[in-house]
Amino acid sequence: MRIGKIDIDRPVILAPMEDVTDRAFRQLCKRHGADIVYTEFVSAEAIRRGAEKSMRKLRMDAHERPVAVQIFGNTVESMIEAAAIAESFDPDYLDINFGCPVKKVAGRGAGAALLKEPEKLSAIASAVARAVSLPVTAKTRIGWDHDSINITDIVRRLEDAGMQAVAVHGRTRSDMYKGRADWGRIAEAKQACSIPVIANGDIWSADDVVAMFAETGADGIMIGRGSIGNPFIFSQAKHLLQTGDRLPLPSYRDRIEAAREHLHLSLEYKDEKYGVLEMRRHYSTYLKGLPGVSKVRNLLVRETDPAVIVELLGQFEAACEALDREGRLKEGGEFLNDHSPKLILNY
Numbered sequence: 524m525r526i527g528k529i530d531i532d533r534p535v536i537l538a539p540m541e542d543v544t545d546r547a548f549r550q551l552c553k554r555h556g557a558d559i560v561y562t563e564f565v566s567a568e569a570i571r572r573g574a575e576k577s578m579r580k581l582r583m584d585a586h587e588r589p590v591a592v593q594i595f596g597n598t599v600e601s602m603i604e605a606a607a608i609a610e611s612f613d614p615d616y617l618d619i620n621f622g623c624p625v626k627k628v629a630g631r632g633a634g635a636a637l638l639k640e641p642e643k644l645s646a647i648a649s650a651v652a653r654a655v656s657l658p659v660t661a662k663t664r665i666g667w668d669h670d671s672i673n674i675t676d677i678v679r680r681l682e683d684a685g686m687q688a689v690a691v692h693g694r695t696r697s698d699m700y701k702g703r704a705d706w707g708r709i710a711e712a713k714q715a716c717s718i719p720v721i722a723n724g725d726i727w728s729a730d731d732v733v734a735m736f737a738e739t740g741a742d743g744i745m746i747g748r749g750s751i752g753n754p755f756i757f758s759q760a761k762h763l764l765q766t767g768d769r770l771p772l773p774s775y776r777d778r779i780e781a782a783r784e785h786l787h788l789s790l791e792y793k794d795e796k797y798g799v800l801e802m803r804r805h806y807s808t809y810l811k812g813l814p815g816v817s818k819v820r821n822l823l824v825r826e827t828d829p830a831v832i833v834e835l836l837g838q839f840e841a842a843c844e845a846l847d848r849e850g851r852l853k854e855g856g857e858f859l860n861d862h863s864p865k866l867i868l869n870y
């Protein structure tokens with residue numbers, strides 16, 4: 524798949540996710556094999572105002588490349604101005620959000636709302652493509668609701684507007700995140716245009732990645748929720764695509780190490796207070812199913828000292844190790860039987 528100078532065969536891509544795909548998480552996914560990563564979406568209006576939180580979201584690191592910045596907005600003017608500012612942060616490409624379903628975005632005529640105004644969507648896409656010298660792509664849904672599915676028209680418009688690729692989430696706006704993503708509609712989108720199509724929606728395993736490539740004929744695959752607490756999904760998918768073999772499930776050691784790595788990256792990019800705070804919602808997904816997880820999670824989310832958090836994770840790992848030596852863990856680290864032994868932690 525080619526976008527500007529980026530040329531990757533069957534890329535497996537980290538989806539943009541607000542409050543998730545910050546620099547720390549993007550780098551973690553990159554280390555675990557993501558081919559391309561996206562920033563969280565950033566409001567064009569906020570970029571225009573120079574709002575500090577939004578400007579911070581535009582920053583990236585050399586280790587993340589290739590990385591795309593995603594912007595959203597509801598007017599040609601704000602989008603052109605924001606695109607030029609975003610370009611100065613030197614991402615590999617810019618992406619326009621035409622898919623966000625949430626009220627604060629779609630309720631204001633941006634994101635998925637533009638699926639109801641195809642002329643305006645075309646105008647924004649072509650104005651942004653002309654305003655910057657970086658490649659520009661778009662991400663969208665298959666329609667506003669099930670009575671107005673218009674993805675084939677939309678992808679043709681995006682191609683005509685100069686988009687270099689389009690990511691399609693196989694749901695309508697009215698679906699929000701309910702039901703199953705419709706991969707058949709993504710296949711139709713792929714047939715309808717000649718720019719690369721990136722398929723998105725309901726990838727939870729490496730096998731899903733292989734199935735989605737086969738069912739949609741897409742050029743790339745984008746993973747959102749399936750990567751949260753599970754950055755291993757990228758290397759697993761790449762390995763399966765390249766060799767036809769499955770990597771073993773991550774062990775408890777791998778999962779605890781990923782939590783530790785995420786914490787360190789979080790501390791590197793945020794100050795200590797926010798680095799620690801923002802990690803709190805991630806522990807349960809990294810450690811899900813491991814023995815005694817609720818106890819250790821309760822300790823981790825109350826702790827403010829990163830050194831103590833690292834110590835707790837180390838103790839937890841040692842406790843898992845002891846159970847493993849007794850043969851009481853199955854692959855992936857979960858318990859063989861359903862009673863949780865008491866874990867002895869010093870805190």
Ligand SMILES: Cc1cc2nc3c(=O)[nH]c(=O)nc-3n(C[C@H](O)[C@H](O)[C@H](O)COP(=O)(O)O)c2cc1C
Pocket residue numbers: 538539540541542543562563564593620622623662692723724725726745746747748749
């Ligand atoms: C917490 C969260 C935040 C999201 N934020 C964005 C965003 O900023 N921009 C965007 O285009 N999509 C966003 N999405 C949608 C995802 O990129 C993706 O399209 C969707 O989750 C479907 O893919 P999945 O089934 O692999 O999760 C978000 C999704 C979640 C769960």
